[in-house]
Amino acid sequence: MPADHGSRRAALRAALASRDLDALLVTNLTNIRYLTGFTGSNAALLVDATDDEGGEERTVICTDGRYLTQVGEQVPDLRAEIARASAATLIKSLPTASAVALESHVVTVDEFAAWSLLAPDARLDPVPGLVEELRMVKDEHEVGLLRAACAAADSALAELIARGGLRPGRTEREVGRELEALMLDHGADGISFETIVATGANSAIPHHRPTGTVLRGGDFVKLDFGAEVGGYHSDMTRTYVLERAADWQRDVYALVERSQKAGRDALRPGAEVSAVDGAARRVIEDAGYGELFLHGLGHGVGLEIHEAPGIGKQGTGTLLDGAAVTVEPGVYISGRGGVRIEDTLVVRERGPELLTLTTKDLTVV
Amino acid sequence: MPADHGSRRAALRAALASRDLDALLVTNLTNIRYLTGFTGSNAALLVDATDDEGGEERTVICTDGRYLTQVGEQVPDLRAEIARASAATLIKSLPTASAVALESHVVTVDEFAAWSLLAPDARLDPVPGLVEELRMVKDEHEVGLLRAACAAADSALAELIARGGLRPGRTEREVGRELEALMLDHGADGISFETIVATGANSAIPHHRPTGTVLRGGDFVKLDFGAEVGGYHSDMTRTYVLERAADWQRDVYALVERSQKAGRDALRPGAEVSAVDGAARRVIEDAGYGELFLHGLGHGVGLEIHEAPGIGKQGTGTLLDGAAVTVEPGVYISGRGGVRIEDTLVVRERGPELLTLTTKDLTVV
Numbered sequence: 001m002p003a004d005h006g007s008r009r010a011a012l013r014a015a016l017a018s019r020d021l022d023a024l025l026v027t028n029l030t031n032i033r034y035l036t037g038f039t040g041s042n043a044a045l046l047v048d049a050t051d052d053e054g055g056e057e058r059t060v061i062c063t064d065g066r067y068l069t070q071v072g073e074q075v076p077d078l079r080a081e082i083a084r085a086s087a088a089t090l091i092k093s094l095p096t097a098s099a100v101a102l103e104s105h106v107v108t109v110d111e112f113a114a115w116s117l118l119a120p121d122a123r124l125d126p127v128p129g130l131v132e133e134l135r136m137v138k139d140e141h142e143v144g145l146l147r148a149a150c151a152a153a154d155s156a157l158a159e160l161i162a163r164g165g166l167r168p169g170r171t172e173r174e175v176g177r178e179l180e181a182l183m184l185d186h187g188a189d190g191i192s193f194e195t196i197v198a199t200g201a202n203s204a205i206p207h208h209r210p211t212g213t214v215l216r217g218g219d220f221v222k223l224d225f226g227a228e229v230g231g232y233h234s235d236m237t238r239t240y241v242l243e244r245a246a247d248w249q250r251d252v253y254a255l256v257e258r259s260q261k262a263g264r265d266a267l268r269p270g271a272e273v274s275a276v277d278g279a280a281r282r283v284i285e286d287a288g289y290g291e292l293f294l295h296g297l298g299h300g301v302g303l304e305i306h307e308a309p310g311i312g313k314q315g316t317g318t319l320l321d322g323a324a325v326t327v328e329p330g331v332y333i334s335g336r337g338g339v340r341i342e343d344t345l346v347v348r349e350r351g352p353e354l355l356t357l358t359t360k361d362l363t364v365v
Numbered sequence: 366m367p368a369d370h371g372s373r374r375a376a377l378r379a380a381l382a383s384r385d386l387d388a389l390l391v392t393n394l395t396n397i398r399y400l401t402g403f404t405g406s407n408a409a410l411l412v413d414a415t416d417d418e419g420g421e422e423r424t425v426i427c428t429d430g431r432y433l434t435q436v437g438e439q440v441p442d443l444r445a446e447i448a449r450a451s452a453a454t455l456i457k458s459l460p461t462a463s464a465v466a467l468e469s470h471v472v473t474v475d476e477f478a479a480w481s482l483l484a485p486d487a488r489l490d491p492v493p494g495l496v497e498e499l500r501m502v503k504d505e506h507e508v509g510l511l512r513a514a515c516a517a518a519d520s521a522l523a524e525l526i527a528r529g530g531l532r533p534g535r536t537e538r539e540v541g542r543e544l545e546a547l548m549l550d551h552g553a554d555g556i557s558f559e560t561i562v563a564t565g566a567n568s569a570i571p572h573h574r575p576t577g578t579v580l581r582g583g584d585f586v587k588l589d590f591g592a593e594v595g596g597y598h599s600d601m602t603r604t605y606v607l608e609r610a611a612d613w614q615r616d617v618y619a620l621v622e623r624s625q626k627a628g629r630d631a632l633r634p635g636a637e638v639s640a641v642d643g644a645a646r647r648v649i650e651d652a653g654y655g656e657l658f659l660h661g662l663g664h665g666v667g668l669e670i671h672e673a674p675g676i677g678k679q680g681t682g683t684l685l686d687g688a689a690v691t692v693e694p695g696v697y698i699s700g701r702g703g704v705r706i707e708d709t710l711v712v713r714e715r716g717p718e719l720l721t722l723t724t725k726d727l728t729v730v
Contacts, residue, residue: 066660108474128475194555
């Protein structure tokens with residue numbers, strides 16, 4: 001299924017019209033990619049919403065000469081201008097007295113000041129997060145890419161384990177590099193973020209960068225990694241025990257596993273994000289380990305590895321049908337080791353759709 | 366040689382004092398790394414400059430609980446606070462009536478509005494680029510890391526060629542992956558950016574992403590890549606011909622080679638950046654190919670792959686002693702092929718210090 005950028009722009013136009021805005025100047029490159037398919041490193045997009053009929057004709061993307069060919073290929077359905085200072089170029093062409101929203105969560109103080117001088121007769125309105133709000137709900141094209149990204153990660157992990165990649169004596173860094181190479185072998189366009197491989201006491205550090213630390217029998221090894229396909233990111237964590245599992249490891253693992261299941265079960269359209277976090281957190285708190293669950297439960301995932309909605313204790317808002325999110329509780333025992341289990345899922349009326357399919361049963365490798 | 370973050374903060378304090386500013390709230394994470402060594406993903410730093418003596422004691426870094434251990438290890442010489450909303454926490458503690466600079470090229474419109482409410486009695490001054498200006502001149506610690514990064518890239522390229530990695534029949538993507546893996550083998554902590562491998566007609570696209578296109582005898586293959594060591598980035602481009610070089614390829618190559626040498630020769634402290642660009646560009650223009658040199662001559666490089674100073678036609682300002690920059694002219698003949706040659710160098714009184722040592726003689730592989 002091809003991406004339907006026109007429908008996304010139409011949805012944005014409706015959001016703008018409901019706020020009495022004539023246009024949005026999009027300068028966040030990820031939002032530009034979402035709305036047009038353009039993947040260059042410099043662009044601005046003016047989405048016109050003055051009326052439904054002519055909006056598409058008056059919408060224009062601007063990029064520089066390096067992307068002359070690319071913008072024609074990737075965005076055949078919009079008018080393109082070529083100029084180095086993309087945003088300034090579009091600002092200068094604004095009709096007098098129009099009300100133009102700027103992405104105030106992205107636009108810097110300096111940009112706002114400079115652009116205000118370029119368009120003294122337009123009303124520049126700081127409006128944060130309009131496109132990010134649309135991006136929370138994934139269309140089927142996007143879910144397809146997320147599925148492909150998660151599949152590449154699942155396959156890579158399966159092959160890593162099958163070929164004995166998690167054996168004692170290897171370093172965290174070696175394991176990370178092999179897992180990343182395997183994701184590319186299994187169809188990833190890139191990796192979502194630097195792979196976390198954390199073994200032994202390092203597994204108690206939530207965001208540990210791989211080091212020369214050696215994997216040893218009896219230790220936890222925690223892998224947090226993801227693949228990128230067509231711009232969409234997967235995110236998954238699995239924690240293994242090497243050679244033999246001690247009772248305390250089985251206990252911690254079982255606790256996190258139950259918490260993660262409670263979090264997944266709480267995912268449904270309309271659920272308060274703080275309640276979803278609470279469902280998973282309560283399991284860990286009730287076991288007396290609440291202080292050791294050091295972070296929020298999860299986050300939205302899509303064109304960015306971290307995007308809306310955040311799922312945390314202090315989070316506000318509810319989950320929408322079609323949101324793609326992670327569920328990733330963890331318990332970290334400083335100096336001994338930690339366990340995190342994380343899936344990527346899509347929120348659905350009929351129950352969450354699990355995209356990361358690797359087993360979560362305790363596995364001794 | 367260890368990094369001397371204290372001296373960097375002292376230089377910043379002098380810059381602040383000369384502008385009658387009491388402090389700078391640093392929120393750009395790269396600038397925080399430069400000033401403190403902290404590498405976490407969330408932090409704010411308030412550099413106090415009210416007087417030389419007590420400034421260091423009143424300077425404070427704030428990060429969240431995930432980095433409790435890390436901030437103590439990486440920044441033992443400064444007071445640390447732990448809070449999720451790092452910048453807001455520091456803003457709230459500002460003394461009444463102090464003049465605090467904000468990094469207005471980084472701070473968003475939304476952040477500025479929110480922070481202004483948190484500190485109604487302080488004067489928040491938008492001041493762009495203070496730390497970036499200091500970062501232009503590299504100290505010996507930084508040059509050491511740049512040298513190591515460039516060496517990793519040089520060694521990786523040498524091994525790629527020695528093992529026949531640039532042979533006809535391979536795809537751009539295969540070559541890119543191998544070169545990236547070799548950089549890690551040769552001591553890189555990471556790669557600077559996604560490696561460009563562009564062969565045949567693709568070599569005429571300045572920023573081509575590697576595809577399944579197959580290397581063929583008689584074609585150009587252009588490699589633009591870099592290694593990262595300790596946060597510092599190398600940047601190098603070499604263009605090869607596969608198996609046999611045609612006369613037009615030798616001519617284009619020789620032209621770009623001469624242009625690149627002219628650009629390197631123009632690097633000296635005090636040179637106008639537009640004049641450096643002009644020195645290289647003139648060679649290509651005089652040969653009648655000016656229209657085919659589609660971009661600026663180069664850019665600063667360090668903790669970011671692209672940083673100040675830009676070296677382009679419209680650039681302003683002069684090169685400083687100790688600036689690290691790239692020199693990378695190119696000629697791109699659409700549909701046929703292109704050549705770019707790029708080095709990373711340090712501007713020195715005695716003449717530029719070349720960090721990327723791989724030969725630039727036309728090499729047929």
